[in-house]
Each structure stands twice: as C-alpha cells, then as structure tokens.
Amino acid sequence: xxxxxxxxxxxxxxxxxxxxxxxxxxxxxxxxxxxxxxxxxxxxxxxxxxxxxxxxxxxxxxxxxxxxxxxxxxxxxxxxxxxxxxxxxxxxxxxxxxxxxxxxxxxxxxxxxxxxxxxxxxxxxxxxxxxxxxxxxxxxxxxxxxxxxxxxxxxxxxxxxxxxxxxxxxxxxxxxxxxxxxxxxxxxxxxxxxxxxxxxxxxxxxxxxxxxxxxxxxxxxxxxxxxxxxxxxxxxxxxxxxxxxxxxxxxxxxxxxxxxxxxxxxxxxxxxxx
Numbered sequence: 001x002x003x004x005x006x007x008x009x010x011x012x013x014x015x016x017x018x019x020x021x022x023x024x025x026x027x028x029x030x031x032x033x034x035x036x037x038x039x040x041x042x043x044x045x046x047x048x049x050x051x052x053x054x055x056x057x058x059x060x061x062x063x064x065x066x067x068x069x070x071x072x073x074x075x076x077x078x079x080x081x082x083x084x085x086x087x088x089x090x091x092x093x094x095x096x097x098x099x100x101x102x103x104x105x106x107x108x109x110x111x112x113x114x115x116x117x118x119x120x121x122x123x124x125x126x127x128x129x130x131x132x133x134x135x136x137x138x139x140x141x142x143x144x145x146x147x148x149x150x151x152x153x154x155x156x157x158x159x160x161x162x163x164x165x166x167x168x169x170x171x172x173x174x175x176x177x178x179x180x181x182x183x184x185x186x187x188x189x190x191x192x193x194x195x196x197x198x199x200x201x202x203x204x205x206x207x208x209x210x211x212x213x214x215x216x217x218x219x220x221x222x223x224x225x226x227x228x229x230x231x232x233x234x235x236x237x238x239x240x241x242x243x244x245x246x247x248x249x250x251x252x253x254x255x256x257x258x259x260x261x262x263x264x265x266x267x268x269x270x271x272x273x274x
Contacts, residue, residue: 005031008060018060021044025046030042032070041060041063041070042059092266110162111267111268111269112244113263113264114267116241116261117241117259119238138187163269185232185233189222198225199212207237208238210242211226241261
C-alpha cells in the first residue's frame with residue numbers, strides 16, 4: 001500500500017500538508033481505491049493538543065466524485081473523536097477539493113505567511129533611549145515576567161478565537177513560549193514598568209533571526225522594538241530575517257507589510273463547525 005500511496009502523491013509538493021501527515025502518522029489515514037484497487041484518494045487526519053476542539057484533515061484526490069464521501073467520512077471521524085469543527089490546511093492556489101469545501105459551509109479562517117528578507121536590505125537606524133529588555137532580564141523581574149506571559153497568552157487566545165486553544169495556566173504557557181527564545185536579544189519595550197510592545201526572537205536556522213509571537217499597544221512602539229532587534233541581529237552576525245504572520249493578527253499582518261519581506265506562499269486554514 002505504501003507504493004500505491006506514494007504513487008498517488010507523486011505530483012504533490014513534498015511541503016504539502018498531506019505529505020507531512022503521511023510521513024509523521026502513516027497509520028492515521030484512509031485510502032480510497034478504484035475498481036482496479038488503485039489508490040485514487042487519501043484522507044489523513046490529525047489532532048492538536050493545544051487546540052483540542054478541531055479535527056484536522058488533509059485530503060488529496062483528483063476524483064471529484066469522491067468529494068462528498070471524503071467529507072462524510074471526515075465528519076464521522078470528528079464526531080467519533082468528540083470534535084465540534086473540521087479544519088484543513090493548504091498552500092494557495094487551493095486544490096479542487098478545497099474550492100469545493102468552500103461551497104459546503106467551509107470558510108477561510110486564517111492565512112499565514114512565513115517570509116524572509118536579507119537584513120542588508122533593511123534600512124533602520126539605531127533606536128535611541130533605553131527600555132529594551134531581553135528574556136533573561138525580564139525573568140529577573142517577576143512583575144515584568146508575569147506581564148509578558150499574560151499579554152502574550154491573551155493575544156494568542158484572541159488571534160485563535162476561531163479555533164480555540166484549551167485552558168492553560170501561565171506556567172504551562174511559559175513552557176510553550178520560552179524554549180528556544182534568544183536569551184540576550186531584545187524581546188520587549190518597557191516604559192514606566194509596563195511592557196508596551198513585545199516580539200519573541202528565535203534563531204530557527206543558522207544566521208536567521210525569526211520573529212514569533214508579537215503584540216503591543218501601538219504599532220510605532222512595536223516597530224521601534226523590532227528595529228532594535230534588527231540592529232542586534234546585525235551586530236551578532238545574522239544575515240536574514242524571517243517571521244510567521246497570521247491574517248487574524250492585525251499587528252502581525254501590519255508588521256509583514258511594514259518591513260521589506262519577499263512575498264511568501266500563503267498557507268490557508270479552512271474550517272467549519274459541525
């Protein structure tokens with residue numbers, strides 16, 4: 001069966017969600033066959049512990065006649081697993097199946113881009129003044145540490161309202177956001193003992209500064225902080241900047257437009273309640 005599945009997916013991008021699910025969970029899928037026992041469709045399913053209400057699915061088929069059967073199977077699976085919504089992900093342009101889902105009550109819930117830009121192509125001046133705090137400095141100040149956890153958790157919950165996260169404590173949230181954060185890079189802008197902007201900095205790849213969760217009171221403060229992060233990256237030998245920006249996060253979307261990122265593929269989440 002492995003050979004038949006891989007033959008079915010031979011023209012699908014290796015970065016497509018269906019391939020990722022197949023590689024990680026080859027036992028969590030249903031194969032659809034034609035009269036000659038050839039694989040003509042694949043339904044892969046997944047769940048996310050942090051977002052426990054949704055049944056994730058990835059689908060590949062060129063047979064439009066299979067669309068209703070696949071959707072029925074996905075709904076049955078979601079009901080069996082006590083999920084109240086279905087979600088799927090694809091890079092644009094959407095497949096025929098995803099286009100069909102949009103006629104079946106599905107909506108585009110979120111669009112995400114992960115662009116890059118050479119740091120040499122970014123024009124910034126060294127921000128003046130103080131107030132830039134690294135995660136190492138914030139953790140030494142319990143009030144700022146609690147502020148950061150509360151702000152970032154509330155912002156994350158707001159951005160993901162359409163596919164809610166489970167209830168967690170601040171200590172649990174810290175275990176999610178803290179690992180791999182650059183300890184000495186600026187993370188927050190603080191004025192009068194209040195965090196007014198934050199952007200979590202990571203180094204996902206050698207030489208690349210990556211922006212993760214972000215938020216703040218005003219875009220001008222956020223961009224001032226990010227300017228400091230870019231200058232820090234230059235001083236420490238980083239050559240590229242990247243980030244992950246969701247359409248459901250107004251500040252993230254504005255950040256994507258503000259800096260000269262190279263346009264990136266759009267990763268689209270479609271969903272519907274059942």
